[in-house]
Amino acid sequence: MKVLLDTNILIHREARTVVRSDIGTLFRWLDELHYEKCIHPGSIAEIKKHSDPEVVRTLEIKLGSYVVLKTTAPDTPKIKEIRASDQTPNDEIDTSLLAELVANRVDAIITEDRGIHRKAARLGVVNSVFTIDAFLEKVTAENPSLSDYEVLSVRKVHLGAINLQDSFFNSFREDYPGFDHWFNRKADELAYICTADNGSVVAFLYIKREESNENYSDITPSFISARRLKIGTFKVVSNGFKLGERFLKIVFDNASNLRVDEIYVTIFKHRPEQTRLIALLEDWGFSHHGQKTSKAGTEEVYVRNFRPHYEAQDPRRSYPYIRESSRKFIVPIYPEYHTELLPDSILHTEDAADFEDNRPNRNAISKVYISRSMERNLRRGDLIVFYRTNDGEGPAHYRSVATTVGVVLTVTAGIQTFDEFVKACRKRSVFTDQELKKHWDYRKYDRPFVVNFLYVYSFPKRPNLKELRENGIIASAPRGFMQLSEAAFRKLLEIAHVDDRFIVS
Numbered sequence: 001m002k003v004l005l006d007t008n009i010l011i012h013r014e015a016r017t018v019v020r021s022d023i024g025t026l027f028r029w030l031d032e033l034h035y036e037k038c039i040h041p042g043s044i045a046e047i048k049k050h051s052d053p054e055v056v057r058t059l060e061i062k063l064g065s066y067v068v069l070k071t072t073a074p075d076t077p078k079i080k081e082i083r084a085s086d087q088t089p090n091d092e093i094d095t096s097l098l099a100e101l102v103a104n105r106v107d108a109i110i111t112e113d114r115g116i117h118r119k120a121a122r123l124g125v126v127n128s129v130f131t132i133d134a135f136l137e138k139v140t141a142e143n144p145s146l147s148d149y150e151v152l153s154v155r156k157v158h159l160g161a162i163n164l165q166d167s168f169f170n171s172f173r174e175d176y177p178g179f180d181h182w183f184n185r186k187a188d189e190l191a192y193i194c195t196a197d198n199g200s201v202v203a204f205l206y207i208k209r210e211e212s213n214e215n216y217s218d219i220t221p222s223f224i225s226a227r228r229l230k231i232g233t234f235k236v237v238s239n240g241f242k243l244g245e246r247f248l249k250i251v252f253d254n255a256s257n258l259r260v261d262e263i264y265v266t267i268f269k270h271r272p273e274q275t276r277l278i279a280l281l282e283d284w285g286f287s288h289h290g291q292k293t294s295k296a297g298t299e300e301v302y303v304r305n306f307r308p309h310y311e312a313q314d315p316r317r318s319y320p321y322i323r324e325s326s327r328k329f330i331v332p333i334y335p336e337y338h339t340e341l342l343p344d345s346i347l348h349t350e351d352a353a354d355f356e357d358n359r360p361n362r363n364a365i366s367k368v369y370i371s372r373s374m375e376r377n378l379r380r381g382d383l384i385v386f387y388r389t390n391d392g393e394g395p396a397h398y399r400s401v402a403t404t405v406g407v408v409l410t411v412t413a414g415i416q417t418f419d420e421f422v423k424a425c426r427k428r429s430v431f432t433d434q435e436l437k438k439h440w441d442y443r444k445y446d447r448p449f450v451v452n453f454l455y456v457y458s459f460p461k462r463p464n465l466k467e468l469r470e471n472g473i474i475a476s477a478p479r480g481f482m483q484l485s486e487a488a489f490r491k492l493l494e495i496a497h498v499d500d501r502f503i504v505s
Contacts, residue, residue: 001033001035001036001107001108002035002036002038002067002105002106002107002108003030003035003036003037003038003106003107003108003109003110004038004039004040004069004097004100004101004106004108004109004110005037005038005039005043005066005109005110005111006043006094006097006109006110006111006112006113006116007043007046007047007093008111008112008113009023009026009110009111009112009132010039010043010047010059010066011047011055011059012112013027022132022133022136022237023132025136026110026132026135026136029135029136029139033139036067037065037066037067038066038067038068038069038106039063039066039067039068039069040069040072040093040096040097040100041068041069041072042072042092042093042096042097043093043097044063044068045093046089046090046093047059069100069105072096072099072100073096073099073100073102073103073105074099074103075099076099076102076103078102078122078123079095079098079099079102079123082095082098082119082122082123083095091115094113094115094116094119095119097109097111097116098116098119098120098123098125098129101120101125101128101129102123102125107128108128108129108130108135109128109129109130110130110131110132110135111129111130111131112131112132112275112276112279114279116129117129117131127420127423127424131276132276133244133276137242137426138426142433154192154193154194154203154243154246154247154250155192155193155194155195156190156191156192156193157190157191157193158187158188158189158190158191159183159186159187159188159189159190159191159206160184160187160188162191162193162201162204163199163201164180164183164184166200166201167200168200168201168202168204168235168237169183169201169204171235172233172235175268175296176296177295177296186206189206191204191205191206191233192204192205192206192247192250193205194243194246194247202236202237202243203235203236203237203243203246203247204233204234204235205231205233205234205247205250205251206231206232206233206234207229207230207231207232207251207254208229208230208232209227209228209229209230209258209260210227210228210229210230211227212225212226212227213225214228218292218293218294219289219290219291219292219301220290220291220292220293221289221290223262223264223289226260226261226262227258227259227260227261227262228260228261228262228263228264229251229254229255229258229260229262229263229264229306230263230264230265231251231263231264231265234247234265234277235277236277242364244277244280245280245364245365245366246364246365248280248281248284248365249365249455251263252306252319252320255306256306256320256501256502260306261305261306261307262303262304262305262306262307263286263303263304263306264289264301264302264303264304265281265286265301265302266292266299266300266301266302267299267300267302268296268297268299268300269300278300278302281302281304282302283316283317284304284316284317284319285304285305285311285316285317285318285319286302286303286304287302287303287304288300288301288302289301289302289303308321308501308502308504309321309504310322310323310504312380312381315380315381315407315409315454316365316366316409316454318504319365319454319456320454320456320457320502321502321503321504322383322405322407322456322502322503322504323381323503323504324503324504324505326381326382326383326407327379327382327383327483328382328383328385328483328484328485328486328488328489329375329378329382329383329384329385329481329482329483329484330384330385330386330387330402330473330474330478330481330482330484331369331371331373331384331385331386331387331478331480331481331482332387332388332389332477332478332479332480333369333386333387333388333389334388334389335388335389335390338386338388338403341367341369342367342386342403342404342455342458364455365454365455366409366452366453366454366455367406367452367453367454367455368424368425368450368451368452368453369384369450369451369453370425370431370436370439370448370449370450370451371448371449371450371451371480371481372442372443372446372448372449372480373479373480373481374480375480375481375482375483376411376413376449376481378408378411378451378481379408379411380408380409380410380411381407381408382407382408383405383406383407383408383489384405384406384407384408384451384453384481385402385404385405385484385489385492386402386403386404386405386406387400387401387402387403387477387478388400388401388402388403388462389477399464400464400465400477401462401463401464401465402459402462402463402468402492402496403458403459403462404455404456404457404458404459405456405457405459406453406454406455406456407453407454407456408451408452408453409452409453409454410451410452411449411450411451411452412424412449412450412451412452413449413450414449415447415448415449415450418436418437418440421436421440421447421448421450422436424450425450456502457498457502459496459497459498460496460497460498460499461495461496461497462496463492463495463496465477467495468492471491471492471495472487472488472491473488473489473491473492474488
């Protein structure tokens, strides 16, 4: 496999002052899998213009460890169309990288540049263009025996119980003078942490509720009076396990429980990992507000409106709120896949130790459901109620239960090849590639389709089939996607003891 590395990946790899553990992990995987690390000639020209002469010198010395493309791909009509809108030499190099992919001269591109990803979507090759995180997710799923981590469990612990000397915290020390003093002063407060098998920290989150009378004099423009949740300290090391989404789910859950109006975070932008964090936050509805000035320097302020609202174009940006007027469906999911895909909906009869956060599909908010349902006319914003089928341990009318509600993001139907099917499911499905192959080949004249959805809410009480029937919600167990009436959905929320604050009129 030939992987074309964008200029930003090369600079992060060789820069003297920027240390990214995910870059080291990326290159370890590339070497382990014997992938060719390719460089476009345009990237070399771009590197030579870099402001750090040491980076330029180091890369020139190390070019021998990369495969520099000897020729460049000609422009196709679609590439010419993209190139016509390029405004800078960097834009032109980005398009040239994509030309290599379109011409099948390379198999994939790895880049942190969102502009390249947008162009790839226009060209129809977005499934072959990866961020570092997405590439690590891909290879981790394809090669579980080579993964660095067997179990990644998120825990809520007191700060005083955390090893402050872990190298994970070095970037905080560099950015915030007195970080160790602050950390030790907070010893009795709680934070969320994720550690690898060897005890090293790979993710950390500290959050704080602030009342409407909080002093924000150091933020410009000023905040209006509101209840807020501050993301005080947040860092995730890319490792292919969707920990960023898992920790954002924790942020949103706390914001909901604390009934705040807004969530905000302050970020220095000088580190590549912080740029990636900003991109993740923007995907989930955070927007730039202004700046915060302190002794540590100037930080950028990003704010997420958490008042009830719904954004139809991208439900991620208003998550976890859903629209009352959306169509509602109920769909079955087998017990062996239910808690693997929806870990927060674990049943009391299941052992939580069997569902540690060691797979990307468990951590992600955005997930994949595979179906052959006769009903395929789902669309963005539709609501899905998941119905866990009978586990065989007792009568179906007691053991089959409705557990969860989600909202549809996208539906991928009419898939022509197994490779396309795998790409549509990658990382957000509970299935291995071998299991996906069985699903693909099960009925060759009835190929499955893929529903990408957001995991929104787990029912406090799980109504069983008997209760669903008695309350007129369904007449029989669902087979595939079955639409629910508005009255049936409302009754379901009632008997499931749902706090419906997340439903927007």
